[in-house]
Amino acid sequence: MSALPGAHADLLAAAKGARKARARRALAAIAADAIAPLSAAADRRLGFGDPRLDEAWSQALCAGAVIETRPAAYDDLAASVGFAFALAGRARKARGGLILAVERQGGAFDIGGLDGAGLRSFGLDPAALMIVRARGEEALWACAQGLRAPGLAGVVALGLAEQLDLSAMRRLQRAARESGAILAWAAGPRAALFAPADARLCVAAAPCRAADPAALPVLLGARPSWRVRMTRLRAAAPVFEDLLVEWDHETLCFRLDAALADRSRPPLDARARPSLHRRQRA
Amino acid sequence: MRARAPLSTADNALDPGPKSAAERPFAVVVAQAGAQILHGTDLLAAAAGLYPGMSLADARARLPSLVFAPADVAAEAAALRRLAAWCERWSPRIAMSQGPRGLDGFVLDATNLAHLFGGEAGLLTDLLARLRGLGVEARAAIADSAAAAWAGARFDVAALSPTGAIWPAGETGRQLAQLPIEALDLPANIVAELKILGVKTVRALQRLPRAELARRFGPEPGQALDAALGAAPEGFEPIIAPHPVRVRLRAEAPVISDAQIFAALEKGLARLQVRLTQKDLGARLLSLRFYRTDGALAETMLRLARPEREAAIFSRLARERLATPDCAAALGAGVDAGGFDLIELLVAESAPFDARQAAFAAPSAPIDxxxxxxxxxxxxxxxxxxxxxxxxxxxxxxLPEEASKRAGFAQSGPATLSPGAPGDPLLRPRxxxxxxxxxxxxxxxxAPDGPPWQFRWRRRLHRVARAEGPERLAPNWRTETAxxxxxxxxxxxxxxxxxxxxxAGFYGDSPAPRWYLHGIGA
Known part of the structure; x- marks a missing residue:
């Protein structure tokens, strides 16, 4: 450095200064662009109806969160979408307001269309639900509009965008943070990951609670059960544990029952991981 | 009523054949009863005495240089309707008019409107000039009744001039008397019979005693005369329903940039808010119309979920809509084609404005x-x-597929299900x-009438661990017997x-019962 002629050294210093300033500006921009962390304060909790669930989920499943649900296998698709609607029903119970469901144009999945009567099991009667179908960019725009609208409890996105661009995802996340509405992103079995999701849940169907067939009728379908595993938790280590939860359509609460644990099936992550890895490589 | 009927004859835009020299007379022909009949003529041919309905052989005998092409009647009618809709810039009341060979013109109700355009002459001159600008040669007349204007446009020689034919108020009878008997809208057989009897002009018909006329030809000739003279009411079926509220913005020079379009739109929406407030109405369906200088019309509709009248709301929605690819393309095409000279905001559907909504705007109010x-x-x-x-x-x-449907959110309404109704999940989970x-x-x-213990759906085998049912759903025996x-x-x-x-079906039935999968539960 000292070997350089004086004028040259000044130039170099100036250039370094400019680069530093540029870097500082870029850092400031990133800081300004940063999305506020989730707040799990009492007034932002959704409350799941079971203290153990509240403990396990409240960090990430609270007002303003982006939650991705993903089926453990193709046949669990309906279960995973149902779980997303149960979360929305919970958000509606906690915060009041409307739920917007955004479906991919031409049908979100190949297992038929959402049934109005079926949605009632999740506390979503016609007065509480708006459904819109759109494709590509427009669907993401509709999600953002829903998240920004006053008086909305949440948005359930069904089978949207196979290829997602990061800035669109961050826009959605920011909109959710600002309004406090939740975004339940119900992905198909082979969809791209929603990168900035606050929580990612892998969902599989689980057998109904009544172990004794003589205890029928248990109203199969009215009380769906799921095996849920959190595979991503933003800013915290996820609880790598399969939780068996049941939905109570009367109180709109989840119930956790360890006794439900079904050891006969392989753990969820063993089945879920290969498909995720395949996607990432592609 | 002052009405006028421009009669479009040969629309250049529709001519399928080449019009070799602009100076040669031109006609389109249709085949009728084995003969080629003139369907429409341009002004040159009309000036030479050719008229629709004449046979092609006669026409060519009189005018050997006549160029002709087959007519596309349906396309012409459609084009004529488009042209009529575009003419809404002069009058909101427009009706299509029938000639002896189908749709061949339209009538504008110009009652109390002419002063806006500098009098009847000004209106007609403007109309004809603009139509000429579009390449449409038209004949127009303005008269006391729609039927008289119809006759004037078709049979008065003055209708061929660039200023059109104007029959001064009260002179309809005199003007009409000079025209041939075809100028009255009469069935062809009556016209033919009248002509055999030597009644070739309206004047000759007027001279005949009414009672004799009615006994010989039925009521039609008398009725046609009365209609033309304005003595009998006329049927008028406007092609556009009357709108309670509309705002029109006429541009001095064609609007050619997005900024200008939006500026004009804002101005119009503010005016619309004032009009709606005066009438205590809210708009449910708003039509934005952009009239292009070349005669085309770009239109888009905004549906509102509830009656609204705030300019700010309309403006936000309009911007959202105009930014969509379709609308942007339509506007861009309009700008490329010379711009827009009239923007119209039209409330196509309205409803009483609910004052409760005004409170919604207040930030402190709880949101329903x-x-x-x-x-x-x-x-x-x-x-x-x-x-x-x-x-x-x-x-x-x-039936589950009939029990719930989707509809526009505004129509879906609040829950009306009573407990125990078909969709009640507590009773019957879906x-x-x-x-x-x-x-x-x-x-x-x-068991033949029991639940399945395994089934194959989409080539995958599913075992059944438990089943509940049956829930028997029978079709409506009166309507759905199949x-x-x-x-x-x-x-x-x-x-x-x-x-x-x-x-579906019972065990022992013929054909045998079949199994179906209808739904997938969460």
Whole structure:
């Protein structure tokens, strides 16, 4: 450095200064662009109806969160979408307001269309639900509009965008943070990951609670059960544990029952991981 | 009533054949009863005495240089309707008019409107000049009644001039008397008979005693005369329904940039708000119309989830809509074609304005989810299209595919289900997903009339660990005799996946009962 002629050294210093300033500006921009962390304060909790669930989920499943649900296998698709609607029903119970469901144009999945009567099991009667179908960019725009609208409890996105661009995802996340509405992103079995999701849940169907067939009728379908595993938790280590939860359509609460644990099936992550890895490589 | 009837003759835009020299007379012909008949002529041919209805052979004998082409009647009628709609810039009341060979013109009701255009002469001159600018040669007349204007446009020589024919008020009888008998809208056979009797002009007809005329020819000639003289009421079927509220912005020079379009739009929307407030109305359907200088019309509709009148709301929705690819392309094409010279905002559907909504704007007021939904539905519809934001509507039907449908969010309304109604989940759980049509499955049941113990759906085998049912849904015996009774079962596989399957028909029936899968539960 000292070997350089004086004028040259000044130039170099100036250039370094400019680069530093540029870097500082870029850092400031990133800081300004940063999305506020989730707040799990009492007034932002959704409350799941079971203290153990509240403990396990409240960090990430609270007002303003982006939650991705993903089926453990193709046949669990309906279960995973149902779980997303149960979360929305919970958000509606906690915060009041409307739920917007955004479906991919031409049908979100190949297992038929959402049934109005079926949605009632999740506390979503016609007065509480708006459904819109759109494709590509427009669907993401509709999600953002829903998240920004006053008086909305949440948005359930069904089978949207196979290829997602990061800035669109961050826009959605920011909109959710600002309004406090939740975004339940119900992905198909082979969809791209929603990168900035606050929580990612892998969902599989689980057998109904009544172990004794003589205890029928248990109203199969009215009380769906799921095996849920959190595979991503933003800013915290996820609880790598399969939780068996049941939905109570009367109180709109989840119930956790360890006794439900079904050891006969392989753990969820063993089945879920290969498909995720395949996607990432592609 | 002062009415005028421009009669478009040969529209250049529609000419399929080459019009070799602009100076040669031109006509389009149709085949009728084995003969070629002139369907329409241009001004040159008309000036030489050719008229629609003349046979082609006669026409060519009189005018050997005549160029002709076959007429596309349907396309001409459609083009004429478009042209008539465009003429709404002069009068909101427009009716199509029939000639002896189908649709061949339209009537504008110019009552109390002419002063806006510098008098009747000014109106007619402006109309004809603009039509000429579009390449449409038209004949026009203005007279005391629609029937008189119809006659004037077709048979008065002055209608061929660039200023059109203007029959001064009260002189209809005198003007009409000079015209041939065809100028009255009479059935062809009556015209032919009258001519055989030597009644060739309207004057000759007027001289005949009415009673004799009626006894010989029926009531038509008298009625036609009365209609033309304005002595009898006329039927007038406007092609555009009257609008309670409209705002029109005429541009001094064509509007050619987006900024200008939006500036004009803002101005118009503010005026619209004033008009709606005066009438205490809210708009439910708003039409934005952009009249291009070349005669085309770009139109888009905004559906509002509830009656609105705030300019700011309209403006936001309009911007959202105009930014969509379709609208942007239409506006761009308009700008390329020379711009727009008239923008019209038209309330196509309105409803009384609900004062409760005004309170919604106040930030402190608690938000009713339904109101929030209405605002969101409006925003979504503005960009995605009408009624794209949907709600669920239940019907008192037992068949699951009939029991709930989707409708525009504004129409879906609040929940009206009473406990125990078909959609009540506490009574009869329904699956989250319902297939558009039940899909046949191969099912094996332990008992012929029991639930299946395994089934194959989409080539995958599912075992049934438990089943509930049946829930028997019978078709409406009065209307749907082809449907079979369905026994629905809720079944669960050992993994916990839930399906809704049914057996159509009863055991022992012919044909044998079949199994279907209808829904997938959460």
């Amino acid at each position: 989810p339904r109101d929030a939904g209405a605002a969101l539905a409006q925003t979504l519809d503005a960009r995605l299209g009408m009624d794209r934001a949907q709600g669920v509507v239940f019907f008192p039907e037992w 699956p989250l997903f319902l297939l558009a049509a039940p899909e046949p499955i191969e099912a094996m049941a332990e 449907q079979r009774t369905r026994d629905y079962y809720r079944v669960e596989t050992p993994e916990g996946r839930r399906f809704w399957v049914f057996r």
